[in-house]
Amino acid sequence: MDFGLSEEQSLFQDSLDAYLGDRVGLERVRRIAAGKEDPQALRRELVEFGLSGLLIAERHGGVGLAPMDAAVAAECLGHHVTPAPFLGSSVVAPLALTLAGGQTERLQQLAAGELTIGLAFAEAVGARADAGLVAKGGKLSGKSLYVLDYGAEEYLAADAERRLYLVAAAAVAHQPLATVDRTRTVGELVFQETPATLLSEDPDCLHTLIDTAWVMLAADTLGAAQNMLDQAVAYAKEREQFNRPIGSFQAVKHLCAEMAAQLEPCRALVWYAAHALSAAPDEAHLVACHAKAHLAEVGAFVARTATEVHGGMGFTDLLGLHYWFKRIGFNRQALGTPELVREEAARAQNLAA
Amino acid sequence: MDLSYGADYKAFRDAVRRFVKTHRHKAPKGDGPRSPKVLDWQKLLIENGYAARTIPRAYGGFGAKPDILLSRIIAEEFAAAQVSQGIGGQGIAMLVPTLLEVGTEAQKQQFIRPTIYGEMVWCQGYSEPNAGSDLASLRTSAVLDGDEWVVNGHKIWTSTAHLADWIFCLVRTEPEAPKHQGISFLLFRMDSPGIDVRPLVDMTGIANFNEVFFADVRVPKQQIVGARGEGWKVANAILGHERDALGDPNLTLSRLNALTKLMQTETIDGRRVLDHPVYRDRLMKIQARVMAMRFNDMRVLSARINGQDAGLARLIVKLQGTELRHELEQLGIDAMGELGLAYGKNPHLRDHGNWQSHYMFYLGLIIGGGTSQIQKNIIGERGLGLPREPKPQTPLKR
Known part of the structure; x- marks a missing residue:
């Protein structure tokens, strides 16, 4: 029995962490967030590292790893508030195309980093006013709001019947949407009898993709929250008031301890949820729900508390702590708020109608 | 991630399960210490290696090699069947391991056997x-x-x-x-x-x-x-055991199951409590935390098996485990509304009044065995490396 990362996964984590440490400093995050640097360069650097082919079979040019490895990567990316797409092109699209079958060419292109695919199925979790897609004669009409990894060449989309489609960005009207988290790109797509490739009619396919995305968002929050806690602890050791480090005051120490106490079990929850995606399909859905919702709650607590430990500096742009704060906030709202996801957890156990 | 216990362990689990099934009618249920039923059951458990498992035979134990997984399997199977795991208490849990560690041969001979057999409380x-x-x-x-x-x-x-x-x-x-x-x-x-x-x-x-x-x-x-x-050293050699035992996530899981059942049976205006979305949401919140603590427990267990220190994952168990349990019991009371106040002789009592008694008892455990505030000091100082509070300039008088 060995509950945790394997030796290979630990090595992978360390090397990705070092790679991102070299390339994704706060200055670059600021430049990309402010639109002063094209995020494509960073995306290509992640492709060079091998993140694009993580989940793609070796025969299609990938490395054929498991969702747990992708979660390890997501945690690292969150830790460094990496302003580059990952969820769509590196995780959900490879999975969708593999499940759909017959998509060899696209998988090869994804693995090589020559194709990017965004996610336009937020409405499958909860549609806001005016949003949602309907299919008629194989063509899609309607609006998809809050598309993740906006700026991609193609999008995965879902209709009201939970069928899964692939559409070309060129075939839809679209516009970017500014959000609080500038390390991610979000947009809106408008379909008008837009031709789309049907990937799967089975709603379970879409559900698997959502579960996987939930676990990746949870892992991203885990990494970001851990970094905020680390920064808060470092600051509390260094910053002095009343002639002592503020971390020696129990009022501050206990805030840090409470963050650690809530965050540490999240690590085991995210690991298990990621493991279950491929190894325990019967449990995967429920654990994915809880990972997404619980990390959203603990993430919000850590984001707020770590900022507070930094005092006034935490509130400034100078320190840049807000990039993590906003990233965690993004992960909380994206693809279902905790309330919606917990309701799904109850339904999954027949505890709700 | 390797979560299998292995084939040998499966055979062992089957044997424990068979034992529990065959003998469960002999198990005590709330009988007092030194009652014949308690003492006989304890003897049967020791003879079969399900209690005092790793205590050497020379001192009356079963004399098995320590194997954390086997001990875990025994605990899991007895808990799942809701059958007594034998005598607990501080003699067995704390004194015996201390004597084995630092006692003299004469002390081990004199005290361990009667203690594990429940004859010396x-x-x-x-x-x-x-x-x-x-x-x-x-x-x-x-x-x-x-x-x-x-x-x-x-x-x-x-x-x-x-x-x-x-x-x-x-x-x-x-x-x-x-x-x-x-x-x-x-x-x-x-x-x-x-x-x-x-x-x-x-x-x-x-x-x-x-x-x-x-x-x-x-x-x-x-x-x-x-x-x-x-x-001080003698006492501290085993204090960690007590803290670990105070937040057992497997016990919490069985209470979560009882809570779910309670919310499926209790009604408000003819509607199940579970069908009220706010109550249901609270249940799901608690379930996520119970789940996280169970996986955290597996992580700690796995570290122990592999001879590593689980660090923060271990240090947070007492704090998180007792706080979570207290909140869980509170939801049970809230699910019953005014009926949740029933305590003692009351025809409307549910589950023998254990929602109220556990709710209060776990507040006691939040305080006892190192208060939550002391736990946070430990987490902050040992876990996160934050500085201790400076000593007062003039020593306070004793």
């Missing part, structure tokens, strides 16, 4: 009215007079002192030494002249705790465990 004399979180400032004294220690002082929160035959007790033997170095670990009989036990009724209405007063209690010199002045 112990209480723990640690806390004092002025030595709670700051346990090392304890003042109960023991002065050597010829071949005997003479003990004077006052202990509090002494569970089962009114039932115990013996006490293991921290006393100050070197009043001039720094506070951690002046303590010794003594064993003595509770029927010694000069001991006065006064029950302390807790908020649940039960007097499980006591205050214990010592007035010139004479204890044979050799009834000391470890060397003079080493008592």
